[in-house]
Amino acid sequence: MTQGDHSPILQTSRWVTRFAHLVPRQGQSGGTVLDVACGSGRNARYFLRHGHAIVALDRDVAAVADLGATCGCEVFEADLEGPNGFPLAGRRFAGVVVTNYLHRPLLPALIEAVEPGGALIYETFAQGNERFRHPRNPDFLLRPGELLEAVRGRLAVVAFEQGFVAEPRPAVVQRICARNPVGPGQADPLGVQSLYPPREPPDL
Numbered sequence: 001m002t003q004g005d006h007s008p009i010l011q012t013s014r015w016v017t018r019f020a021h022l023v024p025r026q027g028q029s030g031g032t033v034l035d036v037a038c039g040s041g042r043n044a045r046y047f048l049r050h051g052h053a054i055v056a057l058d059r060d061v062a063a064v065a066d067l068g069a070t071c072g073c074e075v076f077e078a079d080l081e082g083p084n085g086f087p088l089a090g091r092r093f094a095g096v097v098v099t100n101y102l103h104r105p106l107l108p109a110l111i112e113a114v115e116p117g118g119a120l121i122y123e124t125f126a127q128g129n130e131r132f133r134h135p136r137n138p139d140f141l142l143r144p145g146e147l148l149e150a151v152r153g154r155l156a157v158v159a160f161e162q163g164f165v166a167e168p169r170p171a172v173v174q175r176i177c178a179r180n181p182v183g184p185g186q187a188d189p190l191g192v193q194s195l196y197p198p199r200e201p202p203d204l
Helices: 014-022 042-049 062-069 104-112 146-151
Strands: 029-036 052-058 073-077 093-099 114-125 156-165 171-179
Touching (some): 014 042, 014 093, 014 114, 014 156, 042 052, 042 062, 042 093, 052 062, 052 093, 062 073, 104 114, 104 146, 146 171
Parallel strands (some): 029 052, 029 093, 052 073
Antiparallel strands (some): 156 171
């Protein structure tokens, strides 16, 4: 369900692996992670290898059908852009992970799905990407600072980055990692906010 180049990216997102340790653990096991628009399941498989339960969600789950028989993994087939919207309303997760996917009406539901103490790890294409490859449709390209605005007043920002990246393919992206504070009136236990400056794409 990616909206970029349609050839699959099999390596786990570096942004995801960088902040995966912020997804809470429950005793000896990892908290449940929701992988939205999971595609090939690269991020879901990473969290499974690290002891987390997984919910893999996509419009086409053929690439993750093998995970359905895996202990600690649920696979949901759903059209996230259809009339029924987000199919897991009311459930909350230790981690919500989204890469290479944007459907703006879903953003409030995904933020709401982060349980107290949990983490949102989001990375997708941003304005300027149209110079390099698909997606070029502005519906699928984040506006400058859009993820920051989406979480403002809801989640505590740990890290944010927007701009040009060369790997794994040249693109303009926007990324955020944000935590849901543990409880009302309690400070984020990390007590940190790291904002990374944007990088400009090279002249073409």
